[in-house]
Amino acid sequence: MQIVTTKKELQALVQACKASRKTIGLVPTMGALHQGHASLVKRAVADNDICVVSVFVNPTQFNNKEDLAKYPRNIERDAELLSSIGADYVFAPTPEEMYSAEEMNTTFAFDFAGLDQVMEGKMRPGHFNGVVQVVSRLFYLVQPDKAYFGEKDFQQLAIIHHMVERSSMAGTFGNLQIIDCPIVREESGLALSSRNERLSAAEKETALAISKTLFESLKWAKEATATASSAHQNLAHSVAAVRQRVIDAINAVPGLEVEYYEIVDQTTLLPTDTFEHAIGCVTVYCGPVRLIDNIKYE
Numbered sequence: 001m002q003i004v005t006t007k008k009e010l011q012a013l014v015q016a017c018k019a020s021r022k023t024i025g026l027v028p029t030m031g032a033l034h035q036g037h038a039s040l041v042k043r044a045v046a047d048n049d050i051c052v053v054s055v056f057v058n059p060t061q062f063n064n065k066e067d068l069a070k071y072p073r074n075i076e077r078d079a080e081l082l083s084s085i086g087a088d089y090v091f092a093p094t095p096e097e098m099y100s101a102e103e104m105n106t107t108f109a110f111d112f113a114g115l116d117q118v119m120e121g122k123m124r125p126g127h128f129n130g131v132v133q134v135v136s137r138l139f140y141l142v143q144p145d146k147a148y149f150g151e152k153d154f155q156q157l158a159i160i161h162h163m164v165e166r167s168s169m170a171g172t173f174g175n176l177q178i179i180d181c182p183i184v185r186e187e188s189g190l191a192l193s194s195r196n197e198r199l200s201a202a203e204k205e206t207a208l209a210i211s212k213t214l215f216e217s218l219k220w221a222k223e224a225t226a227t228a229s230s231a232h233q234n235l236a237h238s239v240a241a242v243r244q245r246v247i248d249a250i251n252a253v254p255g256l257e258v259e260y261y262e263i264v265d266q267t268t269l270l271p272t273d274t275f276e277h278a279i280g281c282v283t284v285y286c287g288p289v290r291l292i293d294n295i296k297y298e
Contacts, residue, residue: 001083003075003090007098010052010091010141018143022049026144028135031055032072032194033081036184040148043181045086052142053082054091056098060108061130067290072197091142098137108133115162118269119262119281120155120292131156132163144176152183152191154281154294158269183294185211191293198289207286209253214280214295217246221275221297236273239263243280250284259283259290263297 004010017024025044029037033055044051055078062068075092082090095104108129115121116128139147149157161178184192189211190204199207224238247258261282265272272278275297283292 001079001087001090003079003092005092005094005097007093007141010089013089014052014141014143017050023145024048024050024052024142026138026142026147027051027053027087028138028147028149029053029055029078030057030071030194031078032074032197033078034184034192034194034196036150036152036192038081038085039184040150040181041082041085041087043179044146044148047146047179050089051087052089052091052144053087054138054142055079056091056093056134058098058130058134059095060099060104060133061127063124063126070198072194091138098134103133110163111166112159113162113166115155115159115269118155118264119260120283123259123283128156128159132159135160136163136167139176146177146179148179148181150181150183152193152292152294154266154279155269158267189215191291193291195289195291199286203255203287203289206253206255207284207291209250209256210282210284210286210291210293213246213249214282214293216249217242217280217295218297220245225275235275239273239275239278246280246282250282255287257285259285266296266298 025048027040027044041051041053055075057071057073059068079090107126110129110132112128121128149160151157157180164176164178186192188208190208191211220242224242225235228235228238243261243263247261250256250258262271263278263280264270266277266279278297279294281294283290
């Protein structure tokens with residue numbers, strides 16, 4: 001496995017791969033890798049001739065400088081993991097290598113068709129501008145055939161799909177495919193996240209209530225749907241009731257505080273009055289650590 005730190009070196013390697021007609025899979029990451037990331041890399045390795053993994057803590061997607069400073073970084077450990085599971089190249093640039101000074105200080109403009117105005121976008125203004133900025137840059141540099149993203153960041157995934165479709169990147173890069181990969185959880189149910197490293201043992205135990213409540217809400221949704229159907233009632237009230245029940249259940253756990261929980265359509269990300277094609281997206285503070293998770297109601 002080779003670690004690459006400059007765009008020039010990366011592009012030379014990509015050109016050599018393309019000349020040999022090798023397929024390239026890309027896994028964009030911000031490092032602090034865990035088995036969730038590993039699952040993406042393993043799939044990219046299996047699907048393609050070459051697997052490129054980016055390890056780059058992207059400063060333009062952080063609207064909180066303290067959060068950026070505290071984001072865990074350990075390139076040595078990340079490289080060891082990636083080498084053990086078959087990655088070919090790790091792209092680990094500095095911010096100065098990735099962006100010009102002007103790019104670092106200018107908001108990346110993009111038409112999100114409203115997908116950035118809800119949930120994470122509402123709570124973290126400018127976050128998705130930074131996400132689109134770095135992901136589009138990686139696509140241009142790596143020219144992948146397939147790019148792999150986890151469903152834990154469901155809103156981000158929806159926006160990347162939109163970006164590819166709107167930018168006609170599929171045509172630009174032959175036929176770029178965005179591969180959605182399911183959430184990887186610990187045996188306890190806790191969604192794997194780089195931010196879990198910041199949790200104490202006690203906080204990690206407390207955080208289990210998040211996934212437990214989400215999975216419990218699947219039963220609540222079925223019960224609400226059956227009740228509304230038998231009573232010939234509009235389901236909108238039931239959806240709202242389940243949403244509030246999830247919020248109340250998580251907030252009842254000492255040490256947890258819900259920032260938002262929304263039940264939205266999986267395509268539009270807008271609030272929905274049915275559980276059909278719906279997903280529940282939650283952000284919860286466990287102490288000072290901000291955790292996200294989701295559950296599909298389909």
